[in-house]
Amino acid sequence: MSTEPDAPPAPSGQLPVVTPARVLAGISLAVPVVALLWVSSYASLTPRLGGIPFFYWYQILWIPVSALFTGSAYLLLNHDARQRKAARGGAR
Amino acid sequence: MNHGVNTVALVVFVFFFLLVTVMGFLASRWRRTGNELHLHEWGLGGRSFGTWVTWFLLGGDLYTAYTFIAVPAAIYGAGASGFFAVPYTIIAYPLVFLFLPRLWSVARVHGYVTPADFVRGRYGSRALSLAVAVTGILATMPYIALQLVGIQAVLDTLGVGGGANANWFVKDLPLFLAFAVLAAYTYSSGLRAPALIAFVKDILVYIVIIVAVIYLPMRLGGYGHIFDAAAKKMSTVNPVTHQPVGSMVSGPKAQWGYATLALGSALALFMYPHTVTGVLAAKSRTTVRRNMAILPAYSLMLGLLALLGFLAIAAGVGKGVKGYNPQLAVPQLFAGLFPDWFTGVAFAAIGIGALVPAAIMSIAAANLFTRNIYKEFLRPAATPEQETKVAKLVSLLVKVGALVFVLGMDKQLAINLQLLGGIWILQTFVSVVAGLFTRWFHRWALLAGWLVGMVYGTWKAYGIASPATKHFGGSSATIPGIGEIGYIGLTAFVLNVLVSVVLTLVFKATKTPEGVDETAAADYSAEEGDPELSGAPQPVAAH
Numbered sequence: 001m002s003t004e005p006d007a008p009p010a011p012s013g014q015l016p017v018v019t020p021a022r023v024l025a026g027i028s029l030a031v032p033v034v035a036l037l038w039v040s041s042y043a044s045l046t047p048r049l050g051g052i053p054f055f056y057w058y059q060i061l062w063i064p065v066s067a068l069f070t071g072s073a074y075l076l077l078n079h080d081a082r083q084r085k086a087a088r089g090g091a092r
Numbered sequence: 093m094n095h096g097v098n099t100v101a102l103v104v105f106v107f108f109f110l111l112v113t114v115m116g117f118l119a120s121r122w123r124r125t126g127n128e129l130h131l132h133e134w135g136l137g138g139r140s141f142g143t144w145v146t147w148f149l150l151g152g153d154l155y156t157a158y159t160f161i162a163v164p165a166a167i168y169g170a171g172a173s174g175f176f177a178v179p180y181t182i183i184a185y186p187l188v189f190l191f192l193p194r195l196w197s198v199a200r201v202h203g204y205v206t207p208a209d210f211v212r213g214r215y216g217s218r219a220l221s222l223a224v225a226v227t228g229i230l231a232t233m234p235y236i237a238l239q240l241v242g243i244q245a246v247l248d249t250l251g252v253g254g255g256a257n258a259n260w261f262v263k264d265l266p267l268f269l270a271f272a273v274l275a276a277y278t279y280s281s282g283l284r285a286p287a288l289i290a291f292v293k294d295i296l297v298y299i300v301i302i303v304a305v306i307y308l309p310m311r312l313g314g315y316g317h318i319f320d321a322a323a324k325k326m327s328t329v330n331p332v333t334h335q336p337v338g339s340m341v342s343g344p345k346a347q348w349g350y351a352t353l354a355l356g357s358a359l360a361l362f363m364y365p366h367t368v369t370g371v372l373a374a375k376s377r378t379t380v381r382r383n384m385a386i387l388p389a390y391s392l393m394l395g396l397l398a399l400l401g402f403l404a405i406a407a408g409v410g411k412g413v414k415g416y417n418p419q420l421a422v423p424q425l426f427a428g429l430f431p432d433w434f435t436g437v438a439f440a441a442i443g444i445g446a447l448v449p450a451a452i453m454s455i456a457a458a459n460l461f462t463r464n465i466y467k468e469f470l471r472p473a474a475t476p477e478q479e480t481k482v483a484k485l486v487s488l489l490v491k492v493g494a495l496v497f498v499l500g501m502d503k504q505l506a507i508n509l510q511l512l513g514g515i516w517i518l519q520t521f522v523s524v525v526a527g528l529f530t531r532w533f534h535r536w537a538l539l540a541g542w543l544v545g546m547v548y549g550t551w552k553a554y555g556i557a558s559p560a561t562k563h564f565g566g567s568s569a570t571i572p573g574i575g576e577i578g579y580i581g582l583t584a585f586v587l588n589v590l591v592s593v594v595l596t597l598v599f600k601a602t603k604t605p606e607g608v609d610e611t612a613a614a615d616y617s618a619e620e621g622d623p624e625l626s627g628a629p630q631p632v633a634a635h
Contacts (some may be wrong), residue, residue, distance in 0.1 A: 029186040036179035037355060045340060052399075053315030055341045059178045060395040066182045067108040067388040070189055072387045 015087050022078040025073040032066035097251040098427065104436025105250065107442065108296070109270070112289045112444055116277030119284040129327060130476045134282035136373045137308070137485055143386075145287055145377050146230045149452075150383060150443045152290030153388045154181075154361070155297070157242030157446030157508075158235075160397060165418040167401025168410075171326045171338035175347060175398055181391040185356035189384040192371055193361060194528040196615040199372050201615040201625060206456075207524050208366060208464040209369050214527045217535035217605030218468060223542050224520045225464035229277055231513030232457045235364075236494040236504040239446040239453075241419070243267060244498075246439045249423035264499050269441070271450075275491045278451045279484050279538045283373055286451040293448050296441035297450050303434070305396045308403050314566040316407040325405050348576035356582035360518040365378045365456035366449065369502045376620045379499070458487035508564035512553055515567065515581035519545035520584075522592050527617060533605050537595035545588030553578045 034061070037040070045053040129417025131137055158179075189316050195210065204210045208228065212221035271376055275283045309315050319340070325340035342350045361367060374380050374620050379397060404425040410416035426438045462483040474482070500505060523538045558565025571578040599606075 029189055030240055032186055033183045037344055037351045038182050038247055039351050040344070043341045043343070043347060048316070049318075051314055053340060055172060055181060056399065059175065059182075060392070062182055063178070063388050063392045064394055066186065067385060070185055070388070070572065071188070071385040073189060079379070 015080075015084050019080055019083075019084075025076040025080070027070040028073040028076070031064060032069050036062060036066075056088045098432055098435065100249055100428070100432035101436035102252060103438060104433050105246075105440050108292070108437070108444060112292055112447065113273050113277065115288050115292065116273075116281060116285040119277070119288040120281035122284050122288055131205055131459065131462065131479045131483055132203070134460075135455055136369065137283040137287055139200070139373055139534060140375055141283050141287060141373050141379070142375050143382050144560040146370065146374045146379050146383050147386055148290040148294050149287045150367070150387060151367055152286065152445070152448035153370045153452045154387075154449075155390050155394060155445070156235075156239060156449040157246075157442050157564075158238040159272050159394065160297075160442050160445055161242050161245050161419050161422060162238075163394065163398050164401035164404065164422045167398050168421040169338065169401075169418045171322065171340050172342050172352065173338070174401065176350050176357075177398060178391065178395045179351075180356040180361075181390065181394055182356040183354060185359055185362045185384045185387055185391075187361045190383065191525050191528050192384065193377050193380050195524070196374060196377050197618040198528070198615045199609055200377075203610065205372065206365065206460050207363070207520065208460060210528060211523050212464070212468070213610045214531065215523075215535040215538070216609065217539070218460075220523055220535050220539050220542075221464055221468065223539060224523055225460045227516050227542075227546070228363075228460050229457050231517040232256050232365055233452050233490065233494060233497075234506050234509035234513055235366075236490065237451050237455075238272070238454045238510050239450040240267060240494060240498040241292045241503055241506065242446045243270060243443050245419050245423050246442050249427050250422060250423070250439060264608050266497075268495070270447070271491060271495050274447050275453060275454075277452060278487055278491075283369065283452065283455055284485075286301050286448045286455075289444060289451075290448050293441065293444040294390075296437060297445060298442045299621050300434075300438045301396050304400060304438070308400075308425070308429055312403060312406045318402050319514050321406040322402040345577065348571070348578045352571075352582045353568065355397075356518055356579040356585065357514065359585070360514055360520055360581065363517045363524065365460055369452060369456040369459065378619070379616075384580050387559035391556050398503050428545070445498035450494075454487040454490045454494075455483075457490045458483040458485075461486045494551045504561050508561060511567050512550065512564060515553060515584060516546060518585050519549065522588055527591075531606075532596065533592055533611055534596040534599040534604065536604065537592045537599055540595050541588040541592030542591075544583040548587055549580050549584035552584070564620035578597045601625065 041057045042055060044055060047054055049057040137524060139467055161176045163174060166177075170172075195207070198204065198213075199210060202209075202213055204213065206225065206228070208221045208225035211224045212218065215221075254264050294569070311320060312318055323340050325337050326340055329335065330337050339346070362371070371380055374383070400422050404410070404421040407425055407429060408429065409421050409424045423439065423442070427435050430438060462479050466482050467479060471478070519542050522533070524543055526538075552569050553567060554563045556564065556566045556569060567580050568577050569580050569583070570576070571583050614622075
């Protein structure tokens with residue numbers, strides 16, 4: 001994940017490198033990438049939405065959806081960073 | 093194509109242009125933090141930009157005038173395949189979310205101004221750093237030139253400077269003036285000028301796009317009708333190739349190309365020096381991470397903008413014109429259907445949309461030259477003041493170079509080189525991004541990988557012909573071993589990684605010296621207020 005994967009092994013009292021929050025954040029970031037690279041899943045003209053073929057409105061719809069996923073990853077990692085700080089006893 | 097001057101539109105256009113010119117010069121006093129002679133001040137705006145300034149700056153930086161012209165032009169010309177720009181900008185943010193905060197932190201701790209600075213510090217290799225810097229400069233130059241192509245399309249449609257009969261001086265004078273002004277305020281204000289102007293540009297662009305996607309379909313009989321007209325055009329058979337001119341969805345044979353182009357472009361996006369400059373100018377690590385979640389707002393705009401290519405088809409723009417230049421499709425769509433005053437607003441959005449990225453790109457190229465060539469090889473004893481002076485001069489030179497390029501040479505060459513630049517810049521990804529996570533790779537292996545990627549990408553792209561050009565006519569070729577058509581840049585990138593991995597194993601086995609790493613693990617997650625930053629160089633005045 002984006003924070004210190006090559007940090008030295010955590011001493012006792014600290015959180016492990018892999019936490020549920022980090023895993024969830026990783027999944028949140030991976031979902032839009034996989035969905036958009038899987039072109040055959042949306043290479044279709046129908047159903048149309050307001051006259052716009054599926055191919056176009058589906059990809060445009062993914063823009064706000066991907067922002068939600070990235071936003072979730074941001075919040076999850078913030079939460080994770082705060083917990084790490086607390087686990088260090090707020091020494092910094 | 094000169095139907096006389098559209099006076100109302102021209103007046104509105106000139107008004108906005110003057111407005112941003114004044115802002116550009118005043119920007120040097122905006123958020124000034126002190127030691128203005130230091131390169132951090134001129135070249136990174138004092139590393140002081142908060143979430144919203146960074147958002148406007150990066151938005152103004154990533155979505156350039158050329159984007160506004162070229163993306164709808166691609167849709168206009170070929171349909172679905174041009175829409176790859178949308179998945180490209182969607183997947184870019186989750187991908188860069190992983191590494192940009194680390195780049196910001198390590199650059200903040202060690203005072204790095206360019207990606208090549210980081211490579212130098214991480215691997216202790218001047219050669220690798222030079223490779224990254226030169227690639228960055230080479231990829232940026234044609235990109236700047238293409239911003240001029242964007243302004244030219246607008247000026248042509250406005251009826252000034254255009255026309256094949258005008259003599260070259262009258263023809264190019266408006267463009268020349270626009271660039272002279274741009275060069276002057278970039279010189280005096282540095283990165284602050286585009287950061288301030290980006291507010292105007294982005295707000296104008298949002299207004300224009302929102303009005304365009306609501307108002308124009310009403311004039312054109314609704315989206316259903318628009319897409320029917322587009323489908324009809326795409327299915328007509330090209331008399332030369334005996335193939336349909338385009339398609340409305342990516343067919344089974346085009347899907348690899350669509351996906352690899354999106355992925356490769358997304359990986360390359362934040363390797364460009366001008367985007368890195370925008371990121372490093374952020375005030376804090378949190379600013380960078382927040383922006384990855386809010387920048388997709390611009391992608392939404394891009395998605396809607398892309399549809400304008402179809403609107404232009406439905407409006408009959410360029411219909412029946414032999415050898416029609418699709419880059420004029422959107423400007424002519426606006427000029428034909430908007431009231432004159434709003435055409436002026438729309439063209440101002442595109443014109444200013446060229447100035448912001450051109451300024452940032454020239455600053456980024458100047459930073460690279462100054463830090464990684466001038467100070468590294470020519471004058472190691474240069475003081476920060478001298479660095480700033482050289483960078484300012486180089487930013488001028490870069491812009492003059494781009495201008496000469498566009499005026500003196502074939503525009504097609506600039507387009508070819510920009511395409512090649514995308515393939516090239518992707519080859520710096522392994523050195524920079526892998527370096528942010530691990531020191532496992534050997535510096536010489538990375539250099540060899542870079543070289544293989546560059547040579548392969550250039551060679552492959554050279555062999556592609558298109559109706560417009562004999563070489564560099566496209567960016568897709570058969571992927572060796574898979575047999576599908578895919579983005580050359582991504583294939584070259586995979587080769588680059590393979591060579592880097594294999595040679596790293598070889599160099600490690602032969603115990604070749606690895607170079608000194610001046611960074612520490614904690615540097616990569618340092619945030620404002622952490623002890624790593626207390627000893628950090630510049631910007632001292634920001635505190």
